[in-house]
Amino acid sequence: MPDTFTPDTPEQVRDAIAWAVSEESPLEIVARATKRTIGRPMQTANTLDLSGLSGIGLYEAEELICQAGPGTPLAEIEAALTAQNQRLAFEPMDLGVLLGGGEGRQSIAGVFACNLAGPRRIKDGAARDHLLGFTAVTGRGEIVKSGGRVVKNVTGYDLSKLVCGSWGTLAALTDLTFKVLPMPETETTLLLHGLDELTAVTAMSAAMGSAHDVSSAAHLPDGIAAGGVSGVATALRVEGFAPSVVARVAALTDELARFGAEITALEGEVSRALWRDLRDARPLAEPRERAVWKLSVAPMAGPRVVAAIRPLVAECAYFYDWAGGLVWLAVPPRGDAQADVVRGAVDAVGGHATLIRAAPEVRASVDSFHPQPAPLAALSTRVKKSFDPKGVLNPGRMTAGV
Template sequence: MHTPSTEAELAEIIRDADAPLAIRGGGTRGVDVVGTLLSTSDLSGITLYEPGAMTVVAHSGTPVAEIEAALTVENQRLAFEPMDHRTLLGSMGEPTIGGVMAANVSGPRRISVGAARDFLLGVRYVDGMGNVVKNGGRVMKNVTGYDLVKLMAGAHGTLGVLSEVSLKVLPCPETQATLVLHSLDDTAAVAALAKALGSPFEVSAAAHDPAEGQTLLRVEGFEDSVRYRIDALQKLLGGESMVEQDSAARWAAWRDVDGFADAEEDIWRVSCKPSDAPALAAKSGATAVRYDWAGGLIWLRAPTGHAVRAALGDYDGHATLIRGEGQSRFEPEAPGVARITAGLRTRFDPRCILNKDLMG
C-alpha cells in the first residue's frame, strides 16, 4: 500500500510503478480495483480559502467534512451537495474532495446549479507516467486549449491521480422550504416536476418517492422570496399539498438514498431523459424506485443479480451499478465512444496502470 503525503511522492510512486495501481481517496464508495492500493488520504489540507472570491483550494485527500466546516464559518457551501455513500453502502472512511471530483458526485441541486465538475476551477494531478500536470486556475474564465479540468471530473482516476483541486463555492441561502404533493402516480409526478422546473420560481430540487406517495419541490433563498415562490407553486400545481419549512434533514437523507440502505439488494443509478423515466422504471424489474433531478436520475433497488440493463433495453441514457456484484459497474461504451476513451487513455496513461479496467 502506498500513502504519499506530498505531490512529489505521489509522482515518484506512479513513475516507478511496474504493476497496476488501485487509486483510493476515502474508500467510501466500495469500489474494488485490481492493483496495489494507492491512497491519497495523506494528501490533505486546505491550502487557500478566499471567502470574498468564493474560492477554496485543497489537497485531494482533504475530507469533505473539513471543507464544509470551513465554509460554514463564512456562511458558504459546496452548492452541488455531494452524496455521502457510507449509509447506502455500509462503507467506512471519510469522503474526500478528490474522490468527489474524480467521480463527479452531484446531489439533488444539480438541476439548478450544475454538477460538481461545473464548480471545479483548476486541478493538479499526476498522469500515468508520473508527470505533474496543472490545468485551470482559481477564477472562472473562458477555456483555451484542452479543458483537462472537466476531463478529470468523472474519469474516476483512470487518466490521472488528483493531488489538488480549486473550487468555486456559493453563499448559503437564508432559508429553504419544500412543497410536498401527494398521491401522484409516477407519470403525473414527473409531469408536475417538469412543470415546476419550467416555471419562473427557481426550484432547487425536484424529486418523487413512489413508496411514500410524495412529490417534492425545494425552494431556497431569502425568506420572503421562498414564501412567495412556494405559494405560487402551490397555485400552479394544485392538488393536495403541504409545505415543510425545515426540510434540510429530509434532503440530506434523500441525497444519500438512505431509504435503500437496509434491503440486501442491488442498487442501480440510471441517467435518462426525464420523460422516459416512468416507463423505464416500470420495465426495470426493480423492487423500489426513486426519481431525482425531475426524473433525469432514477435510483433502482433490484433483486441481487437481476440484469437491469437488459430489462431497460435501448434508451437515451446509461445505468451504473452502485451496489452489487457479478455485473459491470459502468455501462458498456458505444464503439465510437470506446475509441475516444482508448485514445485518451493512451495519451494520459499509456501503461494502463491507473485503476485498470475500472471503466471498461
C-alpha cells in the same frame, strides 16, 4: 505482499507512479477509499493512498474559491464553508451509508473524481461544473496542471471536465481548486401527495420550467420513506432569501393546484433532512444484500423505464430524483443484479445505468458502468492511453481490459 504508498507531497506521488510505470506494476488510487466498492474489483499490485495530501490550502470566501489537497475530508471543507455561510452548490453525495462504510468519511478528491452530485444538480450543475483547476500526476509519471483560480482561466483543453468522472483512471489528483457559493437564508419543500408517477413527473417538469426557481424535484412512490416523509409524495424545493421563498412558494402552490393533489410544506431543517436522505440514496440502504442501480435518463422517460423493469424484477424498490431524470433502483441480489433487464430498459429510451452497489462476484462479471457505443469506447481508450499508456492507474475499474 502488496504495498501501500502514502506520499505527503506531489513529488512523492510522481515518484511512486514513475516507479509503477517502470515496473509496469498497477496501482489502486485512493484518497479515503469510501467508494472502493464501486466498479470492477481490481487486481492491483499496490495501493497509492493520497490521504496524506490533506488540508485546506486556500479559502478566499469573498472570492468564492477554495483550494484543498485530495485527501481533505469533505466534512472539514463543509465545516469551513458553513462558518462563512457558504456551501458546495452541487450538493455532493455521501454514499457511506449506502455502501456500508459510514457517513462523513469521503474526501474532496473522491467527490470530483467520481462526479457524483446531489438533488440540486438539475439547477446548479454537476461536480465537474464547479472544479476550476487541479494539479495531478498522470500515468506517465508527469505532473500536470489545468485551470486556475477563476472561471475564465481555462484555455485550450478543459481537462477539469475530463478528470471528473474518470474514477482515478487517468491521473492521481494532488491539488484541487473549486468554486463555492453563498448558502441560502432558508428553504421550503412543497409536498404534493398521492400523484401517480406519470402525473408526478409532469408536475415536476412544470415546476422546474416555472419562474419560481425550484432547485430540486423528487418523487417517492408508495413504500419509500425519506427524512420522515412516507406515502406517495412529490417533493419540490425552493431556496433563497426568506421573503422571496415565501412569495415563490405561494405562487408555485397556486400553479400546481391544477394537479388536484393535497399540498403541504416542510420548512428549514425538516426540509434539509429530506433532501439529505434523497441525496445519499438512504431509502434503499437496507436490506444491505440488495444491488443498487443509478439510472440517468431524460426526466419524462423515468416512469417508462420503471414500467419496463417492474414486471420482470420482483421486489424491486425505487424513487425518482432530478425531476424524474434520475432513478435510484434496488433489486434482489440474484444472478447478474438484473443487468440485462435494467440496461435493456434504459437503452430503449436512451441514457445510462451505473451499478453502485453489488457483491464483488457480481461486479467482477457485470459492467458497473454503462457500456459505451463502439466509437465512443474507442475514443475513451485513446484518452486512457494518452494519459496512462502502461495502464497502471486503477486498471479495469471502469472497463474490463482497459
